[in-house]
Amino acid sequence: MQIQAAKVIVTSPGRNFVTLKIETDQGVHGIGDATLNGRELSVVSYLEDHVNPALIGKDPRRIEDIWQYLYRGAYWRRGPVTMRAIAAVDVALWDIKAKMAGMPLYQLRGGRSRDKVMVYGHANGSDIGETVEAVGEYIDLGYKAIRAQTGVPGIKDAYGVGRGKLHYEPADAELPSVTGWDTRKALDYVPKLFEKLRNTYGYDHHLLHDGHHRYTPQEAANLGKMLEPFQLFWLEDCTAAENQEAFKLVRQHTVTPLAVGEIFTTIWDCKDLIQNQLIDYIRATIVGAGGLTHLRRIADLAALYQVRTGCHGATDLSPVTMGTALHFDTWVPNFGIQEYMRHTEATDEVFPHDYSFADGYLHCGETPGHGVDIDEDLAAKYPYKPAYLPVARLEDGSMWNW
Numbered sequence: 001m002q003i004q005a006a007k008v009i010v011t012s013p014g015r016n017f018v019t020l021k022i023e024t025d026q027g028v029h030g031i032g033d034a035t036l037n038g039r040e041l042s043v044v045s046y047l048e049d050h051v052n053p054a055l056i057g058k059d060p061r062r063i064e065d066i067w068q069y070l071y072r073g074a075y076w077r078r079g080p081v082t083m084r085a086i087a088a089v090d091v092a093l094w095d096i097k098a099k100m101a102g103m104p105l106y107q108l109r110g111g112r113s114r115d116k117v118m119v120y121g122h123a124n125g126s127d128i129g130e131t132v133e134a135v136g137e138y139i140d141l142g143y144k145a146i147r148a149q150t151g152v153p154g155i156k157d158a159y160g161v162g163r164g165k166l167h168y169e170p171a172d173a174e175l176p177s178v179t180g181w182d183t184r185k186a187l188d189y190v191p192k193l194f195e196k197l198r199n200t201y202g203y204d205h206h207l208l209h210d211g212h213h214r215y216t217p218q219e220a221a222n223l224g225k226m227l228e229p230f231q232l233f234w235l236e237d238c239t240a241a242e243n244q245e246a247f248k249l250v251r252q253h254t255v256t257p258l259a260v261g262e263i264f265t266t267i268w269d270c271k272d273l274i275q276n277q278l279i280d281y282i283r284a285t286i287v288g289a290g291g292l293t294h295l296r297r298i299a300d301l302a303a304l305y306q307v308r309t310g311c312h313g314a315t316d317l318s319p320v321t322m323g324t325a326l327h328f329d330t331w332v333p334n335f336g337i338q339e340y341m342r343h344t345e346a347t348d349e350v351f352p353h354d355y356s357f358a359d360g361y362l363h364c365g366e367t368p369g370h371g372v373d374i375d376e377d378l379a380a381k382y383p384y385k386p387a388y389l390p391v392a393r394l395e396d397g398s399m400w401n402w
C-alpha cells in the first residue's frame with residue numbers, strides 16, 4: 001500500500017482552515033487539520049514544500065515511522081509550524097488506518113472508556129450582568145460546564161469577550177487590532193463575577209476561567225486564592241508557561257485547579273509541570289501537539305501523576321481536530337473535559353462530520369475513521385482571507401500578552 005497524493009486545501013468559511021488530504025493507491029483517503037491561527041500559510045508552505053513530496057510512495061500504515069521521520073528527520077525539532085504539519089499527516093494516516101479497519105478511531109486506541117464526552121462552552125459578556133446572563137443561556141442549553149469571561153470596566157476589549165454568542169471569534173482584522181489590559185482592574189472584577197455566578201446559579205455546574213497568560217505568578221496566585229470559595233473546575237493559563245517553574249509559586253498559594261497547554265507543541269513543554277504536579281489539567285490537543293501519536297504520550301505521562309486531559313477546542317481548530325479529539329477523549333483513561341466552541345454553519349457544511357452534541361456532552365460517531373471529511377467544491381468557494389488575533393497593550397502603551 002502506498003501514498004499516492006498529498007494535497008493541502010485552504011478554505012475560509014468565516015475563518016481560515018488548512019487541511020491536508022492524503023490519498024492512497026487503494027482508494028482510501030484520510031484528512032488532517034493543519035490550521036495555525038494567524039500564521040496559516042506558513043504551515044501550507046511547510047507541508048507543500050517540505051513534507052508532502054517525501055510522503056509519496058510511503059506505506060501509510062507505518063504511522064509511527066512516518067511520525068519519527070518527520071520529527072527527527074527535520075533536525076529542527078518542535079515549534080507550532082513543524083508540529084502542526086506533523087499532526088496533519090499523523091491524523092490523516094490514523095483516519096486511513098481506521099477506515100481500512102472498518103472501525104471508528106477510538107476502537108484502534110483501545111476502545112471506549114466512557115459513553116460520552118463532557119464539554120464546556122464559552123459564556124462571555126461585556127460586564128458581569130451580561131456574562132451571568134450568558135452563563136444562564138448555556139445552562140438552559142444543557143451544558144454541565146461553562147467557561148465565564150467578562151469585559152472589565154475601564155479595559156478596552158478585554159480577552160474572551162466575543163462578538164457573537166455561540167461563535168466567539170476574535171481573529172477579525174487584516175492586521176492585529178489593539179486591545180487593552182490592566183491587571184489591577186481585572187483582579188478586582190473577576191472574583192466578583194464568580195461570586196455573582198455562584199449566588200445566582202448555585203454550585204451544580206462546573207465553572208471555568210481563562211487568564212490568557214495575563215498575570216505574573218504572584219498575581220495568578222492571588223487570583224487563584226480569591227477564586228477558591230467559588231470552586232472552579234479550573235483556572236486556565238493563569239500565567240505564561242514558557243518557564244514551567246513559574247507554576248510552583250502559584251501552586252504553593254492556591255488550591256484552585258490549574259490548567260495550561262493550548263500553545264504547547266510537545267511533551268517537553270509540560271514534562272516538569274506534570275512531573276512536579278504543578279497542574280491538574282493538560283490542555284494540549286491533537287493539532288497543536290503532533291497528532292494522536294504524540295498527544296497520547298503526553299496523556300500517558302500525565303496519567304502517572306493524576307493530571308487529566310482538557311483538550312483545546314476553540315474555533316481556530318477545524319472540525320477535523322474536534323472529531324479526532326473526541327475519539328481521543330472517548331478512549332483516554334485520564335479524561336478531564338473537552339473545550340467546545342461551536343463552529344459556524346458554513347464551517348460545518350464544508351466539513352461534514354458525525355459527532356453530535358446532546359445535553360452537555362459530545363458524542364463521537366461510529367463511522368470508520370475519525371468521522372470528519374471535507375467538501376472540496378464547497379471549500380473552494382471560500383478563499384483564504386488574512387485575519388489576525390488582536391494584540392494587547394497596557395495603558396502606557398507597553399505590549400502585553402494577548
Ligand SMILES: O=C(O)C(O)[C@@H](O)[C@H](O)[C@H](O)CO
Pocket residue numbers: 037210212262312313314315316339389
Ligand atoms: O480557547 C481558549 O481557551 C483560548 O485561549 C482561545 O480563545 C485562543 O485564544 C485561541 O484559540 C487562539 O487562537
Ligand SMILES: [Mg+2]
Pocket residue numbers: 210212236237262
Ligand atoms: Mg485558553
